[in-house]
Amino acid sequence: MKHNLITIIALLTVLLSSCSGVRIAAMRQSKMEQLELGMSKSQVVNILGSSYSxxxxxxxxxxxxxxxxxxNVPxxxxxxxxxxxxxxxEKWNREFQPIYKEVRP
Known part of the structure; x- marks a missing residue:
């Protein structure tokens, strides 16, 4: 009985943690759909939050x-x-930071 409970808890932990990235990205998409050209900076920050640089x-x-x-965390x-x-x-765009991998001979 105790072994089954531990197994269920472990499976739930893995399941919930694997879905978290998708849920965060979906929340970002819903926020992006609220944006319109011509909005003020404060309107954009109200939608997306103040964690910008x-x-x-x-x-x-x-x-x-x-x-x-x-x-786009995570x-x-x-x-x-x-x-x-x-x-x-005036405009916005999505960028991807290049990921450099070390090449070993």
């Missing part, structure tokens, strides 16, 4: 340009860049 900030021909970046190699021109969302 500033990737670029400049003034170009009297326009303020700011690019912020969000990592997929650390995947991130999104959001470009704001005069505090309005």
């Amino acid at each position: 500033i990737a670029q900030k400049e003034i170009h021909m009297n326009d303020t340009i700011e690019v912020i970046s969000y990592r 997929f650390d190699e995947e991130f999104y860049l959001f470009r704001f021109k005069n505090n309005k969302l």
Whole structure:
């Protein structure tokens, strides 16, 4: 009886942990679908959260340009860049950080 309980707990742990990455990514997709071009930076941050980093900030021909970046946790190699021109969302895109593997002779 005790052995069966341990087996059931172990199986549930494996099952729940294997699904967590998919659920997090699906939550990100639902948030991305709420975004629209022309939104302000604060509107985007209200949807996606404040865990972003500033990737670029400049003034170009009297326009303020700011690019912020969000990592798609738990997929650390995947991130999104959001470009704001005069505090309005101008475009966004998904990027993948290259993964370098050591080549041994």
